[in-house]
Amino acid sequence: MRTFKLLLFFPLVVAAKVLLVPRERAVLRGSAASYNCSISVPWVVMSWLFDGSVGLTISMEHGVLENTPRFTAVNYTTNENYKWEFTIRNVTRKDSGEITCDVQNIQSIRANLSVQEGGTVSILGGNLTVKHGDQAVFVCVASGWFPEAQVYWSMNGTMVDTENYNTSVEAIGTLLNSTSTLTVSAVGSAQVQCLAKVPALFIPQTSSVFLIVETNLQADRTVLIAVTVTFSLAALVVLLLIGIVLYCKRKRAKQSNYQEEVMSHRQSGEENHGKDNPGFTTDGHESYLSNSEAANSSQIPDISQTNSNQQTDFKTHEGMTTTKYRHQTIV
Structure with missing residues (x-):
């Protein structure tokens, strides 16, 4: 009878499978670390161990047998799966090591916990001004990290090739300091960033300065x-x-105006050609002009005002008849 019961229990042990996730976990010191342990068949007792020492015990019938400020468990069991989430709070470096979910008489499965520390990061010297074409050197120090911080550089948001910088590590007590030196050719102004992280840190810590390149004035x-x-x-x-x-x-325009004036004078000269001289006299008798001729004569300037030298008197010797001629030139 006993042999029959053992044969019935043996297939159950082989078929049952305990799942523990995650198998690897890295968290920062002072934070919380959680693991999920699940099984698809009924069970009796589930124990959580740290490096072989029991930290928390759970009964399928009664639940958590004892809660502590640091260790808690929450039941997420469904109709098809028995699942418990185990959490350890305010972790320290001493908590690093092996975590075990032991389902009594079924299976024991292990995971790892890494408690890490994030420090500070800073680029020494601040902003740097160099002449165009010169070498620019930046030094970044990541202090107080565990494990060794991963240090890398970027310029204007683009990652810098690892060939352009080198990093050294120094242990200070239980923590590690990293010093990284970047050397680049100054071809243009840029924002320079030094980034540092450990696996437990999802967003790296950064320090930024500016490279200012002077041009040839x-x-x-x-x-x-x-x-x-x-x-x-x-x-x-x-x-x-x-x-x-x-x-x-x-x-x-001047030449055109001059030609027009010349043509105008020529036309006016042709109109006055052949008219009688209103100032002409013969033998002391003045010739009388008609009304129309007198009207035209009013347009002729006064002879005495124009040029008195143009009047020339001719006299004969004593005893001879004297004849006076008056000449006028019309222009």
Whole structure:
């Protein structure tokens, strides 16, 4: 009879399987670490052990037999699966090691816990100003980490090749300090970041400074002068062309006005050609003008006002008849 019971129990042990997740866990000192232990067949007692020592015991019938401030368990059992979540709070470096979920008479399975410490990170010296083309050197110190911090660099958000920096580690008590030196060629200003992390730290700690690259001021001035002179010459040429065009237009306009005046004078000269001289007299008798001729004569300037030298008197010797001629030139 006993042999039959053992044969019935043996297939149950073989078929049952205990699942423990996660199998590897890294947390920061002072935080909490949780594990899930589950089984698909009925069980009696589940124990949680730290390096072989029992930390918490759970009964399928009564639940957690004893809760402590550091160790707790929560039941997440369903119809198809028996599942308990075990949590250890305020972990210390001493808690690092092996975690075991032991289901009595069924299976025992192990996981690892790593308690780590995150320190500080800082780039020494702050912002750096160098001349274009020179070498820029940055030093980053990650202090108070455990285990060794992973240190890496970025410039303007792009990761720097590991060939451009080297890192050394120094132990200070139970913690580790890392010093990383980055050397780059200064080709342009950029934001430089030093990042440090350990597996338990999801977001790395960072320190940022700026690389400021000075350009060649003399070269910039030369370029500025060259550009200024070029634009000045171009503007001068444009102004000269505009002046020449305006001068040619004005000269043509003057020539056109002059030609019109000449034509006007010629036409007026033809109209006055062949008319009687209103100031002409013969032998002391004045010739009388008609009304129309008198009207035209009013347009002729006064002879005495124009040129008195144009009147010439001719006299003969004593005893001869005297004849006076008056000449007037019409222009």
